[in-house]
Amino acid sequence: MGASEQDPEIPDPRVRERTTARRYTAAYKARILEEYDQLDKAGKGALMRREGLYSSLISSWRTARDHGAEQALARPVGRPKADPRDKKIDALQAEVERLRAELGKTRQVIEVQGKLFALLDQLATSSETPPRVTAGQEPSSAA
DSSP states (O other): OOHHHHOTTSOOTTSOOOOOOOOOOHHHHHHHHHHHHHSOHHHHHHHHHHHTOOHHHHHHHHHHHHHHHHHHHHSOSSSOOOOHHHHHHHHHHHHHHHHHHHHHHHHHHHHHHHHHHHHHHHHHHHHHSOOOOOTTOOOOOOO
């Protein structure tokens, strides 16, 4: 019998536990960095051992904190500036709509002019033919 069969509290050395990556909240990181910065060298080592952290992790957290603060201070206050391309696009779209409306009006004018031309042509051809004489009427003498 093996050791694991005798005592159920002793883990079997052949089976490895699956470890998961630790995730740290922003509040935890800020608290640890604040505490770490206030300690001396021996205290810093004790803090890292107590929390199970490595100096490289502390260093990367500090860099991220400083970089984030730098970005926050560099960011302009207020609404972001409008992109000039958006303004140009809006102006061009307004011009397209204006030109489309103008084109619609122009097409209507051309259609009316075509109908007017046809009507005038019809009137001109009907006035060139002599008037018909019906029974009992005399032709009028225009000369």
